[in-house]
Amino acid sequence: MLDVSIGTVFWSTIAFLAVAFILAKFAWKPILASIKEREDSIESSLKAAEQARKEMSQLQSDNEALLKEARLERDAMLKEARDMKDKIIAEAKEKADSKYDEIVKEAKGAIRNEKMAALTEIKNQVSELSLEIAEKLVRQKLESSEEQKKLIDQYISEAKLN
Amino acid sequence: MLAKNPTAQRFIRLFSALILTAGCLSSLTAQDATREVDGREEAFDAGKMIMHHIADAHEIHLIGDLVVYLPVIVYSEKGLDIFSSKRLYKGDKRHFEHTAPDGKVSREHYYRYADYAMYHEHIYLADADGSISFDPESGEVLNTAVMDFSITKSVFGIFLTCGLLLYLFITSARGYKKRKGQAPKGVQSFMEPLILFIRDEVAVPSIGAHKADRFMPFLLTVFFFIWIANMLGLIPFIGGFNVTGTLSVTLVLAAIVFIITTVNGNKHYWGHLFWPPGVPLPIKFILVPIEVLGIFIKPTVLMIRLTANITAGHIIILSFVSLVLIFSEAGVGAEIGVGIGSTLFMIFMFFIELLVAFLQAYVFTLLAALYFGDATQEAHH
Numbered sequence: 001m002l003d004v005s006i007g008t009v010f011w012s013t014i015a016f017l018a019v020a021f022i023l024a025k026f027a028w029k030p031i032l033a034s035i036k037e038r039e040d041s042i043e044s045s046l047k048a049a050e051q052a053r054k055e056m057s058q059l060q061s062d063n064e065a066l067l068k069e070a071r072l073e074r075d076a077m078l079k080e081a082r083d084m085k086d087k088i089i090a091e092a093k094e095k096a097d098s099k100y101d102e103i104v105k106e107a108k109g110a111i112r113n114e115k116m117a118a119l120t121e122i123k124n125q126v127s128e129l130s131l132e133i134a135e136k137l138v139r140q141k142l143e144s145s146e147e148q149k150k151l152i153d154q155y156i157s158e159a160k161l162n
Numbered sequence: 163m164l165a166k167n168p169t170a171q172r173f174i175r176l177f178s179a180l181i182l183t184a185g186c187l188s189s190l191t192a193q194d195a196t197r198e199v200d201g202r203e204e205a206f207d208a209g210k211m212i213m214h215h216i217a218d219a220h221e222i223h224l225i226g227d228l229v230v231y232l233p234v235i236v237y238s239e240k241g242l243d244i245f246s247s248k249r250l251y252k253g254d255k256r257h258f259e260h261t262a263p264d265g266k267v268s269r270e271h272y273y274r275y276a277d278y279a280m281y282h283e284h285i286y287l288a289d290a291d292g293s294i295s296f297d298p299e300s301g302e303v304l305n306t307a308v309m310d311f312s313i314t315k316s317v318f319g320i321f322l323t324c325g326l327l328l329y330l331f332i333t334s335a336r337g338y339k340k341r342k343g344q345a346p347k348g349v350q351s352f353m354e355p356l357i358l359f360i361r362d363e364v365a366v367p368s369i370g371a372h373k374a375d376r377f378m379p380f381l382l383t384v385f386f387f388i389w390i391a392n393m394l395g396l397i398p399f400i401g402g403f404n405v406t407g408t409l410s411v412t413l414v415l416a417a418i419v420f421i422i423t424t425v426n427g428n429k430h431y432w433g434h435l436f437w438p439p440g441v442p443l444p445i446k447f448i449l450v451p452i453e454v455l456g457i458f459i460k461p462t463v464l465m466i467r468l469t470a471n472i473t474a475g476h477i478i479i480l481s482f483v484s485l486v487l488i489f490s491e492a493g494v495g496a497e498i499g500v501g502i503g504s505t506l507f508m509i510f511m512f513f514i515e516l517l518v519a520f521l522q523a524y525v526f527t528l529l530a531a532l533y534f535g536d537a538t539q540e541a542h543h
Contacts, residue, residue, distance in 0.1 A: 004409055004413055005218065006309055006310065007235070007309070007310045007312055008218065008408060010311055011311070011320060012320050012410060012414045015317075016383075016387065016418070017418075018324070019328060019387070020379065020380060020384075023327065023331050023332075024383070026332055027328075027331035027332055027335040028331070029379070030338055031331070031354075032361070032378060034339075034342065034343075035338075035354070035357070035361075037343070041343060
């Protein structure tokens with residue numbers, strides 16, 4: 001155990017070095033390379049995920065900005081539309097008012113004309129009636145004043161019925 | 163309290179039965195041990211038994227009479243010889259009275275085959291009559307030792323460890339190729355955390371991220387080699403390998419660490435070693451020899467620490483076994499009682515040894531990495 005035997009030294013040197021070289025070439029090199037590769041791929045995947053997350057949040061904020069803009073635009077459009085509506089309504093109202101005024105004015109004119117015509121006719125008839133009444137009065141004047149009065153009333157009522 | 167749970171109750175009963183059996187079994191082995199061959203009864207020698215078990219051997223003793231004989235390869239003036247160790251162990255076994263320098267006489271034996279004689283697992287060229295002779299004063303063997311390149315138990319353990327390493331990691335590497343970029347599976351998923359542990363907790367903090375790559379293959383190999391070899395030594399019934407507790411093995415590992423450190427030492431490292439900056443001249447004369455000694459002491463310490471720790475673990479467990487054997491002489495009651503106690507302690511020790519197996523592999527790798535880091539460090543002031 002504690003004495004060094006040349007045979008054991010000889011065999012252990014050969015065996016150990018042979019195994020070390022074989023393992024270095026066929027085991028450690030591929031194993032360490034694979035582990036490194038896997039670690040690198042995990043790291044790059046994590047980085048990519050982080051990048052994606054960042055991009056996602058960037059996109060989200062972009063979206064939000066876009067949404068905000070859209071909302072603003074919509075508001076503006078709505079406002080414009082409302083204004084337009086108000087304007088159209090106001091315009092229409094104005095037009096209607098003026099048209100109304102015109103129609104009323106026309107109607108008034110027509111009414112006035114009709115009224116004039118009617119009045120003229122009434123005047124004419126009144127004058128005709130007056131002439132008839134006067135004629136009849138003149139005809140009966142002679143008989144009695146009482147009778148005359150009665151007669152005038154009667155004529156007048158007759159005339160009203162006409 | 164515990165007894166209320168039927169499963170726990172059953173478990174306790176089973177466990178006590180196991181401990182009792184283990185105790186009885188160890189007492190049986192004890193009786194075997196005291197009955198030595200040749201009809202002569204010899205007292206059990208714990209020290210001898212333990213040393214025999216942790217020492218290297220030319221056979222693997224599995225259990226009872228089940229033995230695997232390993233090939234013996236020797237080189238001497240008689241040329242290269244390869245034969246099975248069965249020819250030694252089952253061949254000509256010679257006993258003799260050995261007188262130690264302190265006057266203590268003990269019965270020893272050696273094995274002989276052809277021109278060779280094996281005494282305490284060391285192979286010598288036998289004398290003409292096939293015996294070995296000792297120096298009467300020092301008690302050392304006078305025969306010429308041969309160059310023993312045998313596939314001994316430790317060498318076989320090294321090969322086994324290397325085979326396991328190759329199988330485990332080439333399988334893992336194949337897993338990476340098959341499931342490229344996917345989560346690990348099977349052996350691969352068991353090994354990956356350990357590989358990452360060596361890279362991220364040992365190599366990178368000690369050497370620095372971009373220089374660590376160069377040393378990773380060695381650090382990984384040495385870590386898994388030591389760890390698997392340590393655990394191999396803890397598996398019972400396969401012969402009790404003591405690979406990392408063999409100085410020859412740790413010597414090789416430490417020598418490789420020393421060579422890598424020295425070859426990779428940069429200007430800054432050698433500059434600090436031979437001309438420590440910011441130190442008055444007289445102090446330099448004291449410091450430089452210490453530093454130079456240090457470059458040899460560091461790997462030596464690595465070597466001794468690993469051997470000592472692993473051997474100590476084996477000695478403790480074997481001591482508990484010996485305890486039963488020793489008490490067997492005091493009667494069956496004491497034997498079984500001590501057997502149960504010893505078995506409990508051994509279970510505890512095995513858990514500690516499992517931890518030590520990992521810990522020592524980790525410590526060796528970490529210190530090696532620190533030395534490499536020292537050697538490749540850039541000037542920072």
